[in-house]
Amino acid sequence: MPHNYPLEVLEPGLEEQAYYDPINFTYPGGAHVAEVEIDPETGIVSLVNYTAVDDVGTIINPMIVEGQLHGGIVQGIGQALFENCVYDDASGQLLSGSFMDYCMPRADNLPRMMIATHSTPCTHTPMGVKGCGEVGTIGSPAAVANAVVDALAHLGVNHVDMPATANRVWRVMKSASLLQATE
Amino acid sequence: MKTFDYHKPNSVSEAVALMSNEKDSRPIAGGMSLLPTMKQRLAAPEVLIDLSGIVALKGIEAGAGAITVGAMTRHVDVANSPAVANSIPALAQLAGGIGDPAVRNRGTIGGSLANNDPAADYPAAVLALGATVMTNRQEIPAEQFFRGMFETALAPGELITAVRFPLPIAAGYAKMPNAASRFALVGVFVAKFATGVRVAVTGAGPAVFRVPVLESALSASFQSAAVNGHGVDPAGLNSDIHAESAFRAHLIVVMAKRAVAAALAAPAAA
Numbered sequence: 001m002p003h004n005y006p007l008e009v010l011e012p013g014l015e016e017q018a019y020y021d022p023i024n025f026t027y028p029g030g031a032h033v034a035e036v037e038i039d040p041e042t043g044i045v046s047l048v049n050y051t052a053v054d055d056v057g058t059i060i061n062p063m064i065v066e067g068q069l070h071g072g073i074v075q076g077i078g079q080a081l082f083e084n085c086v087y088d089d090a091s092g093q094l095l096s097g098s099f100m101d102y103c104m105p106r107a108d109n110l111p112r113m114m115i116a117t118h119s120t121p122c123t124h125t126p127m128g129v130k131g132c133g134e135v136g137t138i139g140s141p142a143a144v145a146n147a148v149v150d151a152l153a154h155l156g157v158n159h160v161d162m163p164a165t166a167n168r169v170w171r172v173m174k175s176a177s178l179l180q181a182t183e
Numbered sequence: 184m185k186t187f188d189y190h191k192p193n194s195v196s197e198a199v200a201l202m203s204n205e206k207d208s209r210p211i212a213g214g215m216s217l218l219p220t221m222k223q224r225l226a227a228p229e230v231l232i233d234l235s236g237i238v239a240l241k242g243i244e245a246g247a248g249a250i251t252v253g254a255m256t257r258h259v260d261v262a263n264s265p266a267v268a269n270s271i272p273a274l275a276q277l278a279g280g281i282g283d284p285a286v287r288n289r290g291t292i293g294g295s296l297a298n299n300d301p302a303a304d305y306p307a308a309v310l311a312l313g314a315t316v317m318t319n320r321q322e323i324p325a326e327q328f329f330r331g332m333f334e335t336a337l338a339p340g341e342l343i344t345a346v347r348f349p350l351p352i353a354a355g356y357a358k359m360p361n362a363a364s365r366f367a368l369v370g371v372f373v374a375k376f377a378t379g380v381r382v383a384v385t386g387a388g389p390a391v392f393r394v395p396v397l398e399s400a401l402s403a404s405f406q407s408a409a410v411n412g413h414g415v416d417p418a419g420l421n422s423d424i425h426a427e428s429a430f431r432a433h434l435i436v437v438m439a440k441r442a443v444a445a446a447l448a449a450p451a452a453a
Binding site: 084 | 362364427430437
């Protein structure tokens with residue numbers, strides 16, 4: 001320590017703070033198309049085709065981008081069709097506490113996906129990149145849920161709660177058919 | 184998992200002697216249900232008696248009018264057996280759809296029946312085919328074997344040795360899997376005999392059961408359409424986070440229809 005260091009007013013050490021304060025967020029965007037088939041007897045929803053085109057700005061490693069989109073899309077499909085967190089109303093006990101009860105999407109639940117990118121470089125990030133991690137997750141629940149509703153539109157259905165489990169879809173079809181029968 | 188002692192006898196009599204000598208002992212077949220239960224400490228037997236060393240309990244024997252499957256025969260062996268495929272193809276198909284390949288390579292018919300899980304596949308076949316469960320003490324008709332949820336007619340110290348299936352004219356099995364566990368949400372086995380049609384349902388109730396209204400409809404006409412217009416009462420059926428009882432009641436009729444279609448599509452028994 002230097003002989004004249006002002007120890008009484010300044011503690012020794014090295015401190016530096018820096019902030020990254022982006023002038024704007026990045027705005028990735030895309031379009032997702034899902035095709036589903038519903039078994040009218042069991043209510044099982046099968047995802048038969050899935051196409052996504054996303055704009056994630058400048059792409060540096062296309063393989064990583066495709067993997068991110070793939071994973072994100074499947075997470076969203078899980079929300080739309082399978083994953084259900086259920087608590088007991090009376091006790092608050094989690095009823096879907098293991099993978100025997102909490103349904104994760106698995107490979108055989110999924111079609112081969114068509115994934116493409118359409119890059120427009122971001123104007124306010126150093127390399128023109130945009131966020132990529134959540135793009136798939138945002139597009140897919142809406143695309144799949146809308147496909148389910150569209151498949152049931154002829155029955156007058158305009159909403160199905162997520163996840164669209166077989167039981168729920170059967171219940172919705174049954175109520176809609178009863179309603180149509182009474183009209 | 185708690186510690187336990189382990190024995191691997193070579194004969195049924197040796198196994199039965201061990202079971203009566205050792206307190207709190209449990210026989211273990213493939214362990215596909217018992218081991219996970221022990222890992223979760225829902226069961227903590229002090230002694231396990233491993234039946235996999237008893238050669239006499241393994242194998243499939245095709246006889247006149249019946250096929251006999253040894254208690255320690257694995258699902259994969261039933262699924263791939265030419266004798267089963269020739270006599271009761273629906274039974275081979277059922278075994279090939281139990282769990283996943285890892286389960287089918289370990290799990291056994293005797294273990295599945297003794298456990299009597301309400302959503303297990305085999306009980307549906309055993310009850311619909313009117314099979315006989317053979318033990319070291321007696322022969323138990325299927326109707327008397329399944330008593331309730333995880334409950335059977337087996338007494339302490341009694342081991343299943345084999346299951347004898349009479350050969351049907353036609354048979355089929357259809358299952359709606361639970362999306363998460365892939366156990367049967369509802370599984371229906373139909374079997375046509377000269378004396379009539381038997382329909383057994385798994386996954387929908389506390390234990391496997393028959394459906395008289397579908398049996399009489401299908402005995403009159405063994406066609407998928409014969410079950411149209413017949414309903415099953417949801418009262419008493421399982422209701423859980425995967426399926427309400429009314430949905431299960433509906434699925435029983437749908438799966439019965441599909442099981443009949445499968446039976447009619449299968450080649451006639453040799």
